[in-house]
Amino acid sequence: MWVDPALLYSLIRAAAAQRFVTATVALLAAHRGGVRELARGMEVDEKTVRRWLALASGELRPISETNAIIAKLAKFADLKFAPHAAASRRTGGRKATERRSSLVCRLFMVRKRR
Secondary structure (H helix, E strand, O other): OOOOHHHHHHHHHHHHHHHHHHHHHHHHHHHHOOHHHHHHHHOOOHHHHHHHHOHHHOOOOOHHHHHHHHHHHHHHHHHHHOOOHHHHHHHHHHHHHHHHHHHHHHHHOOOOOO
């Protein structure tokens, strides 16, 4: 049986992205004091955060859905854990932020929107 390498690679990438979301949510929940506190901090429903935690144990979801979750987590992490980020961006730190996002995009082979 022949399997298309591109299809196999995209499935592996989608699974890795889902596991990344689960691990990140678990770390953020531990840091914030639990799922409920994380949900309050992110201003999302607690059920949503619990779904994100279970993402790696379920079936594969579309990569666009996973990318949207990663974007929400990145925005939350930028706002809550780097309060100096806004000031840094105004003073030239934007390039560093773009480099970080570029690295994450390359890791998951996600195309950035311009």
